[in-house]
Amino acid sequence: MSSETTRDACLRSFLALLAQKPLQGIALGDVAAHCGVSLSEMRASYTSIDDLVAAFFRATDRQVLAGSGADDEDLAGEGPKERLFEVLMRRLDSLEPHRDAVRSLQRSARRDPALALRLLRLSEASERWMLAAAGIDCTGLSGSVRAKGLALLFARLVDVWLEDDDPGLARTMATLDRELEQGGKLLGMLDDLAFIAMPWRKRRASARTDDTGAPAKEPVST
DSSP: OOHHHHHHHHHHHHHHHHTTSOGGGOOHHHHHHHHTOOHHHHHTTOSSHHHHHHHHHHHHHHHHHHTOSTTOTTTTTOOHHHHHHHHHHHHHHHHGGGHHHHHHHHHHHHHOHHHHHHHHHHHHHHHHHHHHHTTOOOOHHHHHHHHHHHHHHHHHHHHHHHHOOOTTOHHHHHHHHHHHHHHHTTTTOOSOOOOTTSOOOHHHHHTTBOTTSSBOOOOOOO
8 A cells, every 4th residue: 555545545544433433532543443554554644643633624625726726717707705605615515525524523622622722723724725725815914814714714614514404505605605794804805895796606696595595685785
């Protein structure tokens, strides 16, 4: 088994175990045994359980970024809010196969403040990449503030996503739409909120309906 294959296999085994038990109940030996590799082989790829958690974040980043770029037709011509909306929904799409593992990680973090802080820091790093994928400045102090704010926004979104059993994720998308509108200007992520007149993509437009399927009321600007 090649080093890269071993690395991927160990991460898959870790996520499978995480879907079944709390993070605190998973040992390095458990992951190696589940993966069918020796501890020495696993040590060549990972240093700790925390390293496996970080690898999960990085793997998700790579999956989202692989579908984003200058030639991304889905994002071409869209405003900042639409681009960020699409990128964050892609992140949730990437997490979908690991929903049970994400739920388990969330529960563990609620019982362990130190873990919650580590996850927030990992999320901040990931959200810098999500901002970059959306074409929003993520450099310097302002970029750091945006990444921190987006990490908190995404954490709230994940709470909704984990309870959203609608295949179309209508509730999740409506929440993301609302959160971006409320937080975007505050974080300086959006240059213009006059997106109402812009043509929306199909998935983006479906977020503008409430949980009953009726069109949502347009926000009132002040």
